[in-house]
Amino acid sequence: MTNLSPRQQQILEFLRAFIEEHDYPPSIRDIQEGCGISSTSVVDYNLRKLEEKGYIRRDREISRGIELLGARGRRPRIIEVPLLGTIAAGQPIPVPTSDRWAADAEDYVPVTEDMVRGRTNVFALRVRGKSMIEDLIDDGDIVFLEPTRHADDGDRVAVWLKDRGEVTLKRIYRENGRIRLQPANSTMEPIYTTPDNVEIQGRFISSIRPSD
Amino acid sequence: MTNLSPRQQQILEFLRAFIEEHDYPPSIRDIQEGCGISSTSVVDYNLRKLEEKGYIRRDREISRGIELLGARGRRPRIIEVPLLGTIAAGQPIPVPTSDRWAADAEDYVPVTEDMVRGRTNVFALRVRGKSMIEDLIDDGDIVFLEPTRHADDGDRVAVWLKDRGEVTLKRIYRENGRIRLQPANSTMEPIYTTPDNVEIQGRFISSIRPSD
DNA sequence: GCGCCGTCCGAACGGATGTTCGCGGCAACG
DNA sequence: CGTTGCCGCGAACATCCGTTCGGACGGCGC
Incomplete structure:
Protein backbone atom coordinates (compact mmCIF):
# COMPACT_ATOMS: atom_id res chain seq x y z
CA MET A 1 0.00 0.00 0.00
CA LEU A 69 -13.58 7.50 2.96
CA GLY A 70 -12.12 4.61 4.86
CA ALA A 71 -12.64 3.36 8.36
CA ARG A 72 -12.22 6.68 10.10
CA GLY A 73 -14.44 8.57 7.73
CA ARG A 74 -17.21 6.05 7.32
CA ARG A 75 -20.20 7.53 8.99
CA PRO A 76 -22.50 4.94 10.53
CA ARG A 77 -26.17 5.17 9.76
CA ILE A 78 -27.94 6.95 12.55
CA ILE A 79 -31.37 5.91 13.74
CA GLU A 80 -33.51 8.35 15.68
CA VAL A 81 -35.32 6.36 18.34
CA PRO A 82 -38.31 8.11 19.91
CA LEU A 83 -37.98 8.65 23.64
CA LEU A 84 -41.45 8.14 25.04
CA GLY A 85 -41.03 8.82 28.71
CA THR A 86 -39.67 7.52 31.98
CA ILE A 87 -39.96 4.03 33.35
CA ALA A 88 -40.39 3.07 37.01
CA ALA A 89 -42.30 6.29 37.53
CA GLY A 90 -45.94 6.77 38.28
CA GLN A 91 -47.11 7.27 34.75
CA PRO A 92 -48.41 4.63 32.40
CA ILE A 93 -46.61 4.40 29.09
CA PRO A 94 -48.73 3.83 26.06
CA VAL A 95 -47.47 0.96 23.96
CA PRO A 96 -46.78 2.59 20.63
CA THR A 97 -48.49 1.45 17.50
CA SER A 98 -46.68 1.58 14.24
CA ASP A 99 -48.48 4.61 12.88
CA ARG A 100 -48.83 6.95 15.81
CA TRP A 101 -46.06 6.21 18.23
CA ALA A 102 -43.70 8.86 17.00
CA ALA A 103 -46.26 11.53 17.77
CA ASP A 104 -45.87 10.86 21.48
CA ALA A 105 -42.13 11.27 21.48
CA GLU A 106 -40.77 13.92 23.78
CA ASP A 107 -37.38 13.61 22.18
CA TYR A 108 -35.32 11.46 19.88
CA VAL A 109 -32.23 9.50 20.77
CA PRO A 110 -29.72 9.13 17.97
CA VAL A 111 -27.96 5.78 17.94
CA THR A 112 -26.15 3.71 15.38
CA GLU A 113 -28.39 1.30 13.58
CA ASP A 114 -26.49 -1.59 15.12
CA MET A 115 -28.33 -0.92 18.37
CA VAL A 116 -31.69 -1.92 16.99
CA ARG A 117 -30.62 -4.07 14.06
CA GLY A 118 -33.36 -6.02 12.41
CA ARG A 119 -36.05 -4.46 14.52
CA THR A 120 -38.62 -1.88 13.72
CA ASN A 121 -40.76 0.12 16.09
CA VAL A 122 -38.10 0.26 18.74
CA PHE A 123 -38.74 2.93 21.33
CA ALA A 124 -36.71 4.34 24.18
CA LEU A 125 -37.44 5.03 27.84
CA ARG A 126 -35.49 6.86 30.49
CA VAL A 127 -34.82 4.73 33.55
CA ARG A 128 -35.43 5.90 37.08
CA GLY A 129 -34.05 3.87 39.94
CA LYS A 130 -31.36 1.28 40.42
CA SER A 131 -33.46 -1.85 40.36
CA MET A 132 -31.61 -3.26 37.34
CA ILE A 133 -28.14 -2.20 38.35
CA GLU A 134 -26.71 -5.70 38.04
CA ASP A 135 -27.87 -5.85 34.45
CA LEU A 136 -25.78 -2.76 33.80
CA ILE A 137 -28.83 -0.51 33.75
CA ASP A 138 -28.37 2.42 36.07
CA ASP A 139 -30.48 5.36 37.12
CA GLY A 140 -30.62 7.83 34.25
CA ASP A 141 -29.79 5.31 31.54
CA ILE A 142 -31.89 4.99 28.45
CA VAL A 143 -33.26 1.59 27.50
CA PHE A 144 -34.45 0.48 24.10
CA LEU A 145 -37.49 -1.75 23.95
CA GLU A 146 -39.42 -3.45 21.23
CA PRO A 147 -43.18 -3.46 21.65
CA THR A 148 -44.52 -6.88 22.49
CA ARG A 149 -47.23 -8.44 24.60
CA HIS A 150 -45.49 -11.61 25.57
CA ALA A 151 -42.08 -12.61 26.82
CA ASP A 152 -40.13 -15.68 27.84
CA ASP A 153 -39.01 -16.42 31.36
CA GLY A 154 -35.99 -14.35 32.26
CA ASP A 155 -36.63 -11.68 29.68
CA ARG A 156 -36.24 -8.11 30.78
CA VAL A 157 -39.55 -6.48 30.15
CA ALA A 158 -41.41 -3.27 30.85
CA VAL A 159 -44.61 -4.32 32.60
CA TRP A 160 -47.67 -2.32 33.49
CA LEU A 161 -48.82 -3.18 37.00
CA LYS A 162 -52.53 -2.52 37.02
CA ASP A 163 -52.99 -2.44 40.77
CA ARG A 164 -50.13 -0.01 41.31
CA GLY A 165 -50.82 2.05 38.23
CA GLU A 166 -47.21 2.14 37.16
CA VAL A 167 -44.74 0.68 34.73
CA THR A 168 -41.54 -0.98 35.82
CA LEU A 169 -38.59 -2.72 34.24
CA LYS A 170 -37.86 -6.18 35.59
CA ARG A 171 -36.97 -9.71 34.67
CA ILE A 172 -40.11 -11.77 34.41
CA TYR A 173 -40.63 -15.36 35.55
CA ARG A 174 -43.81 -17.45 35.59
CA GLU A 175 -43.91 -19.69 38.63
CA ASN A 176 -46.81 -22.09 39.13
CA GLY A 177 -49.62 -19.72 38.39
CA ARG A 178 -48.12 -16.45 39.50
CA ILE A 179 -45.68 -13.92 38.15
CA ARG A 180 -42.34 -13.05 39.69
CA LEU A 181 -40.83 -9.74 38.70
CA GLN A 182 -37.20 -9.94 39.62
CA PRO A 183 -35.04 -6.84 39.93
CA ALA A 184 -31.38 -7.20 39.04
CA ASN A 185 -30.36 -5.79 42.37
CA SER A 186 -29.56 -8.12 45.23
CA THR A 187 -30.70 -5.58 47.80
CA MET A 188 -34.22 -5.54 46.41
CA GLU A 189 -36.96 -8.08 46.72
CA PRO A 190 -38.90 -9.49 43.79
CA ILE A 191 -42.49 -8.52 43.20
CA TYR A 192 -45.00 -11.34 43.20
CA THR A 193 -48.29 -10.84 41.45
CA THR A 194 -50.86 -12.56 39.27
CA PRO A 195 -50.90 -12.83 35.48
CA ASP A 196 -54.06 -10.74 35.14
CA ASN A 197 -52.43 -7.86 36.97
CA VAL A 198 -49.52 -7.45 34.58
CA GLU A 199 -49.46 -6.20 31.05
CA ILE A 200 -46.23 -6.50 29.16
CA GLN A 201 -45.38 -3.31 27.30
CA GLY A 202 -42.09 -4.13 25.69
CA ARG A 203 -39.02 -6.30 25.74
CA PHE A 204 -35.58 -5.02 26.56
CA ILE A 205 -33.12 -4.80 23.67
CA SER A 206 -30.22 -2.68 24.83
CA SER A 207 -29.30 0.34 26.86
CA ILE A 208 -26.98 3.28 26.78
CA ARG A 209 -25.71 5.83 29.24
CA PRO A 210 -26.56 9.17 27.72
CA SER A 211 -23.95 11.84 27.66
CA ASP A 212 -26.00 14.80 28.76
CA MET B 1 -43.74 27.56 17.96
CA LEU B 69 -29.69 21.64 13.85
CA GLY B 70 -32.41 20.16 15.98
CA ALA B 71 -33.22 16.61 16.94
CA ARG B 72 -33.04 15.18 13.44
CA GLY B 73 -29.89 16.98 12.49
CA ARG B 74 -27.91 16.68 15.69
CA ARG B 75 -25.11 14.33 14.89
CA PRO B 76 -24.03 12.26 17.83
CA ARG B 77 -20.37 12.06 18.57
CA ILE B 78 -18.98 8.92 17.04
CA ILE B 79 -16.34 6.88 18.81
CA GLU B 80 -14.21 4.45 16.85
CA VAL B 81 -13.71 1.43 19.04
CA PRO B 82 -10.89 -0.89 18.00
CA LEU B 83 -12.02 -4.39 17.20
CA LEU B 84 -9.26 -6.65 18.44
CA GLY B 85 -10.42 -10.11 17.49
CA THR B 86 -12.85 -12.88 18.21
CA ILE B 87 -13.80 -14.23 21.59
CA ALA B 88 -14.55 -17.86 22.41
CA ALA B 89 -12.09 -18.88 19.75
CA GLY B 90 -8.72 -20.51 20.09
CA GLN B 91 -6.64 -17.42 20.06
CA PRO B 92 -5.46 -15.46 23.08
CA ILE B 93 -6.39 -11.82 23.09
CA PRO B 94 -3.79 -9.38 24.29
CA VAL B 95 -5.13 -7.02 26.88
CA PRO B 96 -4.55 -3.64 25.33
CA THR B 97 -2.44 -1.05 27.00
CA SER B 98 -3.24 2.57 26.58
CA ASP B 99 -0.45 3.33 24.16
CA ARG B 100 -0.28 0.36 21.85
CA TRP B 101 -3.71 -1.21 21.81
CA ALA B 102 -4.92 0.53 18.71
CA ALA B 103 -2.06 -0.90 16.72
CA ASP B 104 -3.51 -4.38 17.06
CA ALA B 105 -6.92 -3.43 15.78
CA GLU B 106 -8.10 -5.31 12.75
CA ASP B 107 -10.95 -2.88 12.32
CA TYR B 108 -12.82 -0.09 14.03
CA VAL B 109 -16.43 -0.14 15.11
CA PRO B 110 -18.15 3.23 15.04
CA VAL B 111 -20.63 3.75 17.85
CA THR B 112 -22.19 6.70 19.57
CA GLU B 113 -20.26 7.87 22.56
CA ASP B 114 -23.17 6.90 24.79
CA MET B 115 -22.11 3.29 24.40
CA VAL B 116 -18.86 3.77 26.27
CA ARG B 117 -19.63 6.90 28.22
CA GLY B 118 -17.19 7.80 30.89
CA ARG B 119 -14.81 5.04 29.93
CA THR B 120 -11.56 5.14 28.08
CA ASN B 121 -9.65 2.29 26.53
CA VAL B 122 -12.77 0.40 25.60
CA PHE B 123 -12.17 -2.30 23.02
CA ALA B 124 -14.42 -4.56 21.02
CA LEU B 125 -14.50 -8.27 20.32
CA ARG B 126 -16.51 -10.35 17.93
CA VAL B 127 -18.46 -13.10 19.65
CA ARG B 128 -18.50 -16.66 18.47
CA GLY B 129 -21.03 -19.04 19.95
CA LYS B 130 -24.28 -18.79 21.77
CA SER B 131 -23.09 -19.23 25.31
CA MET B 132 -24.43 -15.84 26.39
CA ILE B 133 -27.66 -15.92 24.47
CA GLU B 134 -29.78 -15.23 27.54
CA ASP B 135 -27.83 -12.06 28.14
CA LEU B 136 -28.86 -10.93 24.66
CA ILE B 137 -25.43 -11.68 23.26
CA ASP B 138 -25.70 -13.83 20.18
CA ASP B 139 -23.25 -15.43 17.78
CA GLY B 140 -21.80 -12.72 15.59
CA ASP B 141 -22.50 -9.87 17.97
CA ILE B 142 -19.84 -7.42 18.96
CA VAL B 143 -19.17 -6.82 22.63
CA PHE B 144 -17.48 -3.82 24.19
CA LEU B 145 -15.17 -4.44 27.10
CA GLU B 146 -13.09 -2.30 29.36
CA PRO B 147 -9.69 -3.66 30.26
CA THR B 148 -9.50 -4.78 33.86
CA ARG B 149 -7.87 -7.48 35.92
CA HIS B 150 -10.57 -7.94 38.53
CA ALA B 151 -14.31 -8.28 38.59
CA ASP B 152 -17.16 -8.71 41.01
CA ASP B 153 -19.27 -11.83 41.29
CA GLY B 154 -21.80 -11.96 38.51
CA ASP B 155 -19.90 -9.64 36.21
CA ARG B 156 -19.66 -10.65 32.60
CA VAL B 157 -15.99 -10.91 31.84
CA ALA B 158 -13.64 -12.09 29.16
CA VAL B 159 -11.33 -14.58 30.83
CA TRP B 160 -8.20 -16.25 29.58
CA LEU B 161 -8.20 -19.92 30.51
CA LYS B 162 -4.57 -20.89 30.74
CA ASP B 163 -5.07 -24.64 30.55
CA ARG B 164 -7.29 -24.45 27.49
CA GLY B 165 -5.39 -21.67 25.82
CA GLU B 166 -8.47 -19.73 24.95
CA VAL B 167 -10.52 -16.72 25.92
CA THR B 168 -14.20 -16.96 26.71
CA LEU B 169 -16.98 -14.63 27.76
CA LYS B 170 -18.86 -15.73 30.86
CA ARG B 171 -20.33 -14.56 34.10
CA ILE B 172 -17.82 -15.10 36.89
CA TYR B 173 -18.50 -16.30 40.42
CA ARG B 174 -16.06 -17.13 43.18
CA GLU B 175 -17.26 -20.09 45.23
CA ASN B 176 -15.25 -21.29 48.22
CA GLY B 177 -11.86 -21.29 46.64
CA ARG B 178 -12.73 -22.03 43.06
CA ILE B 179 -14.08 -20.12 40.09
CA ARG B 180 -17.39 -20.77 38.36
CA LEU B 181 -17.74 -19.45 34.84
CA GLN B 182 -21.42 -19.42 34.11
CA PRO B 183 -22.76 -19.20 30.57
CA ALA B 184 -26.02 -17.39 30.08
CA ASN B 185 -27.47 -20.35 28.28
CA SER B 186 -29.51 -22.89 30.19
CA THR B 187 -28.46 -25.69 27.88
CA MET B 188 -24.79 -25.23 28.75
CA GLU B 189 -22.93 -26.23 31.86
CA PRO B 190 -20.75 -23.86 33.86
CA ILE B 191 -16.99 -24.24 33.81
CA TYR B 192 -15.33 -24.83 37.15
CA THR B 193 -11.69 -24.00 37.55
CA THR B 194 -9.18 -22.54 39.94
CA PRO B 195 -8.23 -18.90 40.41
CA ASP B 196 -4.68 -19.41 39.16
CA ASN B 197 -5.96 -20.78 35.87
CA VAL B 198 -8.00 -17.74 34.93
CA GLU B 199 -6.85 -14.32 33.90
CA ILE B 200 -9.49 -11.65 33.52
CA GLN B 201 -9.03 -9.67 30.33
CA GLY B 202 -11.91 -7.26 30.43
CA ARG B 203 -15.33 -6.51 31.78
CA PHE B 204 -18.42 -6.43 29.65
CA ILE B 205 -19.94 -3.01 29.00
CA SER B 206 -22.42 -3.41 26.17
CA SER B 207 -23.02 -5.16 22.91
CA ILE B 208 -24.41 -4.53 19.49
CA ARG B 209 -25.57 -6.60 16.58
CA PRO B 210 -23.52 -5.39 13.65
CA SER B 211 -25.24 -4.64 10.40
CA ASP B 212 -22.86 -6.27 7.99
C1' DG C 1 -58.81 51.55 -3.20
C1' DC C 2 -54.69 51.67 -0.35
C1' DG C 3 -51.08 50.12 2.39
C1' DC C 4 -48.75 46.28 4.63
C1' DC C 5 -46.73 41.85 4.69
C1' DG C 6 -45.23 37.35 3.36
C1' DT C 7 -43.60 35.08 -0.58
C1' DC C 8 -41.69 34.60 -5.09
C1' DC C 9 -39.20 36.09 -9.41
C1' DG C 10 -35.26 37.44 -12.49
C1' DA C 11 -31.04 39.54 -12.98
C1' DA C 12 -26.76 41.27 -11.75
C1' DC C 13 -22.67 41.94 -8.65
C1' DG C 14 -18.70 40.46 -6.44
C1' DG C 15 -16.36 37.41 -3.67
C1' DA C 16 -15.25 32.48 -3.06
C1' DT C 17 -13.35 28.51 -5.06
C1' DG C 18 -11.61 24.67 -8.12
C1' DT C 19 -8.48 24.27 -11.96
C1' DT C 20 -4.60 25.01 -14.91
C1' DC C 21 0.00 26.32 -16.39
C1' DG C 22 4.70 27.58 -16.32
C1' DC C 23 8.54 27.54 -13.35
C1' DG C 24 11.91 25.94 -9.79
C1' DG C 25 14.15 23.02 -6.15
C1' DC C 26 15.79 18.47 -5.10
C1' DA C 27 17.03 13.71 -4.94
C1' DA C 28 17.98 9.48 -7.70
C1' DC C 29 20.11 7.57 -11.51
C1' DG C 30 22.69 6.63 -15.62
C1' DC D 1 25.90 16.66 -16.64
C1' DG D 2 21.29 15.67 -18.32
C1' DT D 3 17.04 13.41 -17.40
C1' DT D 4 13.25 11.99 -14.82
C1' DG D 5 9.98 12.04 -11.10
C1' DC D 6 8.15 14.12 -6.95
C1' DC D 7 6.81 18.11 -4.78
C1' DG D 8 6.14 22.97 -4.09
C1' DC D 9 5.22 27.89 -5.71
C1' DG D 10 2.63 31.88 -7.67
C1' DA D 11 -0.49 33.75 -10.80
C1' DA D 12 -4.22 33.72 -13.89
C1' DC D 13 -8.67 31.97 -15.34
C1' DA D 14 -13.31 30.37 -15.43
C1' DT D 15 -16.82 28.92 -12.63
C1' DC D 16 -19.40 28.43 -8.65
C1' DC D 17 -22.09 30.54 -5.39
C1' DG D 18 -23.94 33.73 -1.72
C1' DT D 19 -25.98 38.12 -1.72
C1' DT D 20 -28.63 42.04 -3.10
C1' DC D 21 -32.03 44.84 -5.50
C1' DG D 22 -36.08 46.18 -7.93
C1' DG D 23 -40.30 44.40 -8.94
C1' DA D 24 -44.63 41.47 -8.81
C1' DC D 25 -48.49 38.72 -6.91
C1' DG D 26 -51.96 37.69 -3.53
C1' DG D 27 -54.16 37.87 1.08
C1' DC D 28 -55.70 40.92 4.83
C1' DG D 29 -57.25 44.88 7.43
C1' DC D 30 -58.89 49.64 7.23
Missing part, protein backbone atom coordinates in the same frame (compact mmCIF):
# COMPACT_ATOMS: atom_id res chain seq x y z
CA THR A 2 1.33 3.37 -0.99
CA ASN A 3 2.19 5.46 2.00
CA LEU A 4 1.28 9.04 2.68
CA SER A 5 3.69 11.92 2.63
CA PRO A 6 3.74 14.12 5.74
CA ARG A 7 1.88 16.78 3.81
CA GLN A 8 -0.82 14.33 2.87
CA GLN A 9 -1.21 13.09 6.42
CA GLN A 10 -1.43 16.66 7.57
CA ILE A 11 -4.16 17.45 5.07
CA LEU A 12 -6.09 14.31 5.97
CA GLU A 13 -5.96 15.18 9.64
CA PHE A 14 -7.06 18.71 8.90
CA LEU A 15 -9.98 17.39 6.89
CA ARG A 16 -11.18 15.28 9.80
CA ALA A 17 -10.86 18.09 12.30
CA PHE A 18 -12.57 20.59 10.03
CA ILE A 19 -15.53 18.36 9.26
CA GLU A 20 -15.85 17.44 12.91
CA GLU A 21 -16.08 21.11 13.79
CA HIS A 22 -18.14 22.53 10.96
CA ASP A 23 -20.21 19.64 9.65
CA TYR A 24 -19.19 20.59 6.13
CA PRO A 25 -15.91 20.05 4.29
CA PRO A 26 -13.28 22.77 3.92
CA SER A 27 -12.54 24.59 0.70
CA ILE A 28 -9.16 24.23 -0.89
CA ARG A 29 -8.18 27.61 0.49
CA ASP A 30 -9.33 26.58 3.96
CA ILE A 31 -6.94 23.66 3.73
CA GLN A 32 -4.22 25.89 2.37
CA GLU A 33 -4.48 28.28 5.29
CA GLY A 34 -5.06 25.60 7.90
CA CYS A 35 -2.00 23.63 6.86
CA GLY A 36 0.26 26.59 6.19
CA ILE A 37 0.61 25.87 2.49
CA SER A 38 1.59 28.69 0.22
CA SER A 39 -0.41 27.73 -2.85
CA THR A 40 -3.78 26.26 -3.65
CA SER A 41 -2.25 24.15 -6.36
CA VAL A 42 -0.24 22.24 -3.77
CA VAL A 43 -3.46 21.41 -1.99
CA ASP A 44 -5.05 20.34 -5.23
CA TYR A 45 -2.05 18.22 -6.08
CA ASN A 46 -2.11 16.40 -2.77
CA LEU A 47 -5.86 15.99 -2.80
CA ARG A 48 -5.50 14.20 -6.11
CA LYS A 49 -2.94 11.95 -4.53
CA LEU A 50 -5.24 11.24 -1.62
CA GLU A 51 -8.02 10.43 -4.01
CA GLU A 52 -5.80 8.09 -6.02
CA LYS A 53 -4.88 6.30 -2.84
CA GLY A 54 -8.50 5.94 -1.85
CA TYR A 55 -8.60 8.10 1.24
CA ILE A 56 -11.10 10.62 -0.04
CA ARG A 57 -13.58 11.09 -2.82
CA ARG A 58 -13.92 14.37 -4.68
CA ASP A 59 -16.77 15.83 -6.63
CA ARG A 60 -14.90 17.86 -9.17
CA GLU A 61 -15.84 21.40 -9.97
CA ILE A 62 -17.95 21.49 -6.86
CA SER A 63 -16.88 23.61 -3.95
CA ARG A 64 -16.13 21.67 -0.81
CA GLY A 65 -16.94 18.49 -2.69
CA ILE A 66 -14.75 16.28 -0.55
CA GLU A 67 -15.88 13.14 1.21
CA LEU A 68 -13.77 11.21 3.65
CA THR B 2 -43.70 29.04 14.53
CA ASN B 3 -44.69 26.57 11.91
CA LEU B 4 -42.98 25.88 8.65
CA SER B 5 -44.39 26.73 5.27
CA PRO B 6 -44.57 23.88 2.72
CA ARG B 7 -41.63 25.38 0.91
CA GLN B 8 -39.57 25.42 4.08
CA GLN B 9 -40.44 21.84 4.92
CA GLN B 10 -39.51 20.88 1.41
CA ILE B 11 -36.15 22.58 1.67
CA LEU B 12 -35.46 21.04 5.05
CA GLU B 13 -36.23 17.58 3.72
CA PHE B 14 -34.03 18.20 0.72
CA LEU B 15 -31.21 19.28 2.99
CA ARG B 16 -31.39 16.05 4.95
CA ALA B 17 -31.51 13.88 1.86
CA PHE B 18 -28.67 15.73 0.19
CA ILE B 19 -26.37 15.55 3.18
CA GLU B 20 -27.23 11.91 3.70
CA GLU B 21 -26.20 11.19 0.16
CA HIS B 22 -23.19 13.44 -0.34
CA ASP B 23 -21.75 13.99 3.11
CA TYR B 24 -21.57 17.71 2.37
CA PRO B 25 -24.30 20.32 2.27
CA PRO B 26 -25.88 21.54 -0.96
CA SER B 27 -25.27 24.93 -2.47
CA ILE B 28 -28.11 27.36 -2.83
CA ARG B 29 -28.41 26.47 -6.48
CA ASP B 30 -28.48 22.77 -5.64
CA ILE B 31 -31.49 23.48 -3.43
CA GLN B 32 -33.05 25.62 -6.09
CA GLU B 33 -32.83 22.89 -8.67
CA GLY B 34 -33.69 20.09 -6.28
CA CYS B 35 -36.83 21.78 -5.06
CA GLY B 36 -37.93 23.18 -8.39
CA ILE B 37 -37.58 26.80 -7.32
CA SER B 38 -37.12 29.40 -9.98
CA SER B 39 -34.80 31.78 -8.18
CA THR B 40 -31.89 31.55 -5.81
CA SER B 41 -33.24 34.45 -3.85
CA VAL B 42 -36.26 32.41 -2.84
CA VAL B 43 -33.94 29.77 -1.45
CA ASP B 44 -31.97 32.40 0.39
CA TYR B 45 -35.14 33.93 1.75
CA ASN B 46 -36.42 30.63 3.10
CA LEU B 47 -33.05 29.62 4.46
CA ARG B 48 -33.07 32.80 6.50
CA LYS B 49 -36.47 31.85 7.82
CA LEU B 50 -35.24 28.39 8.71
CA GLU B 51 -32.30 29.93 10.48
CA GLU B 52 -34.54 32.32 12.43
CA LYS B 53 -36.66 29.40 13.52
CA GLY B 54 -33.63 27.46 14.65
CA TYR B 55 -33.69 24.58 12.23
CA ILE B 56 -30.35 25.28 10.59
CA ARG B 57 -27.23 27.32 11.13
CA ARG B 58 -25.52 29.17 8.33
CA ASP B 59 -22.01 30.37 7.88
CA ARG B 60 -22.54 33.41 5.76
CA GLU B 61 -20.49 34.11 2.70
CA ILE B 62 -19.25 30.54 2.77
CA SER B 63 -20.35 28.15 0.08
CA ARG B 64 -22.37 25.24 1.39
CA GLY B 65 -22.06 26.68 4.88
CA ILE B 66 -25.25 25.10 6.17
CA GLU B 67 -25.53 22.93 9.25
CA LEU B 68 -28.63 21.07 10.27
